Amino acid sequence: MLGVIGAPSIDALFDEIPAQLRIDALSDVPPGLSEMEVMQLMQARARSDGRPLCFIGAGAYEHHIPAAVWALVSRGEFYSAYTPYQAEASQGTLQSIYEYQTMLASLTGMEVCNASMYEGATALAEAVLMAVRSNRRSHSARVLLPQGLHPHYRAVARSMALNQGVSLEELPYDGETGQTAAAVLAPYQGQDITAVVIAQPNFFGVFEDVDALTDQAHALGALVVAVVNPTSLALMRPPGSWGQKGANIAAGDGQPLGCPLSAGGPYFGFLCTRLEHVRQMPGRLVGRTLDLDGRPGFTLTLQAREQHIRRAKATSNICTNQGLLMLAGTIYLALLGPEGLERIASLCMQRTAELAEALCRIPAVRARFTAPGFHEIVLALDRPVAPVLAALDALGIQGGFDLSEHYPELGHALLTCATEMRTSADIDAYARALRVVLAEAP
Amino acid sequence: MPALLREKLIFEYSRPGRGARAQWPAASSAEPAPAVPESLRRRARPLLPQISELDAVRHYTRLSQLNFSIDTHFYPLGSCTMKYNPKACHAAALLPEFASRHPLASAASGQGLLACLFELQEMLKAVSGMRAVALSPLAGAHGEFAGVAMIRAYHRARGQNERNEVIVPQAAHGTNPATASMCGCVAREVPIGPDGDVDLEGLRAAVGPRTAGIMLTNPSTLGIFERRIEEVARIVHGSGGLLYYDGANLNAILGKVRPGDMGFDAIHMNLHKTFSTPHGGGGPGAGAVGVSERLLPFLPVPLVGRDDSQRYRWLTERDLPQSIGRLTCFAGNAGVLLRAYVYMRLLGREGMRRVGEYATLNANYLAARLTQIGFDAAYPRRRASHEFILTLKRQAQTQGITAMDVAKRLLDLGFHAPTTYFPLLISECLLIEPTETESKQTLDAFVAAMAQILREAHEQPELLKGAPHTLPVRRLDDVRAAREPDLVYSSDAA
């Protein structure tokens, strides 16, 4: 090969690089391992981490993933394919995305859905920026976010909005119900508000009065950005049906649909909207069209808004999406169907109710909010939560998420969750362990 | 691959009441079952398929068979680094303890996973020559956002808010200027000289008191090394700006050159390119960022730290009060990071050096053979890095054959096309990146196919203009797709 190139050595191929920049070896990297050795290392580390019993939600939920999902997603033709820029060679990927777009648009009650964002928090941030672009009548770029929205989602929105002149203001929640009352929008009457974000359920697991909030927001001239849990949409009226006119944009995390918890990612974000806003929507879009012979086929479309064409004026800098996870979500939904998704969602609610009941029988524990919710609940303890969680952890139980850092006003508060995967025996085990932990001196 | 395979939409398999019953848990037995309040209850079921598990498996298996992929085809997409994805990486990431781990679980119960992530940070520091690495950005573009945001934060902390110009070479990837805009900056283009290096005079004219920094890829998007990078660094640093490295082309220099040594202050690395995590039909990615000492305080959180007793924990805003903040809900695409970790452990220090060497060898070999059979290289006097550009400008003028035609005909011949029409600077271009995981036999077969295309251009140009002929679809009507968007299926549509 070197003969064909006309170079004396491989090193000669690097001769355009200044000699002082070339290194002789990577000193701080260990030598290579065989596959067997690496797998032994990984298995040992995995074993040492083990599989504690999980009662944490807070934005990521442990659901059963049908075996067929990852058997199909792991096929090399999906796993090792690239972005479908050569449409004729990528009809598998493109058609599955079209099916995904259809399912998520329907689930959220919207007209279009894009081919995924990174995850829920960035999807919301992009939805906020999209709302600012789309609301022609508003010039303030003021966006209202509920405090009852996931604290990490609010943090990410801040990181992304900071440099784009968008101001984020927070709406309080009711300390009794845990809900965001529609009345909190009243003080903004007559002001220029660009968008209002409504989470359903909210971070506390509580159901919001989305119709009143949506109508009040629209009355302010603001666009409504919905943040929703996709499993809950099997049972809940979707954002497209909220209030008189429906939400304008819906976003959220698709993790519950076929994505393993995997320590935080990869998941996928979904972003859906009405046709009138489609050109303001970032990310890829797949459309169905005809080929030269008049046969239907699929292709990426409306690409002129994206970074590779519009560059500095693109709707976003997003290029890589979460394609493989979006496929997992599509196959998950195809396998469950409407009946399966409803049953999962109902079972989650039931298990969480059982969990709440079992734990609240313990004197030191009571439900913190009065409004009904989906599959998470905030419990008030009579003592700091962190040591309780640590003690439960040592017993192999992950009891939930400590709210005291982000919501100090709630006192000793714990957000806990039981999905369809938690059996009655699991819930029993948690309750027994908690009794033991709490019986120790406070 | 089956020819002309048609596969209907999943919705067309639906039959009312049908379902994969093994996936339906028993309905609630509680009395009364907790229910959604009446006013919030969904009225109409969503449009989801009502099908058997076999239908789903058959449908998606058949769809997969309509795709080209690395596992099935040579895929020389320039700038994408389509190297083989070792199966062990996937198997390790899906070990049940890792796959089922909740992101908010305690660090105490995750020392195994955190050890992998910490060691990944360390290895990425070593290959990049940077002082610290954070793993949370979820893609290259996300990493770019972090990098430019850190540079802005650095200037802001020094009271220099007016520094809002980001210099970007003409040939830059679109994400660069798009990122600049997302960070509230203005992108200023500098020209490329005839030999492919950044025009230093143009650069000197562009820098000044408003310069936040420059975004550079090296080797550049033209597939060649920026020879005067040290001078570029001096000019930009001299104006008070910082240097950002777009790591998309790191594969060319892995184990041979470190961006930190070139003077870069912030870098991102595309783990889904250089470190072989799966492209997955478009994603997921991971865009780990590395920084020099002066940008360390601004790193996005969380990242993994290790205390004196060798215990790992997450570092947050409390540890980095000047951090640009959180970029994602949790800690990043941990599953992707684990795959990259396993890949790096498999390669080791010698293997990584071989990556840079063989990626460069394969590209130079292919460039030599293709120019020898009659194609024109865009920069014939330069060494190829891990990729190179051919221009079809001459053929377009004399025979009316475009880069698009060559690309589409390659599909018929069993090869995925190279990247076409990027960078925008070179007309009718093909950006070709073989990667180090391809054998000489595969490269020679590709050359043979390109030779056939050259012959066809003379003898049967209609074969090229109408290509592809043998795939599930012919060329698609893009204009119709954009003018009459059909973006969701509806059962009443034809």
Added chain:
Amino acid sequence: MSNIPDDLTYARSHEWVRALPDGSREMGISDHAQHALGDLVFVELPEVGRALAAGEACAVVESVKAASDVFAPLSGTVLAVNEQLRQEPELINSDPYGAGWLLRFQPGASGVAGELLSAEKYRELVAAEG
């Protein structure tokens, strides 16, 4: 060879301007520009009544491969936009100087007419761009 009517004036950014009998102006993009863009799929037009600043983007024309800003050749106020383009953006391709007009505007008192090129000068510009 692109079509460049003599009775119009042109901006360097490939917009054309026609003086209308009532003192207002009509504008669009040139034949050269529509050819470079390819088949147009969408046009984003400003609102009637919007103020135009010479040299600033006032509309966007989108094809499959590009989305280009259209720049106001003069300052002024938008009087009317070509609503037909919402359904038929392809009119810009087939008839860029007639049915493909983008908008009509009232030029401001400070309109800098000197910035616009005659058909002859625009022809030279297009030839130089190659």
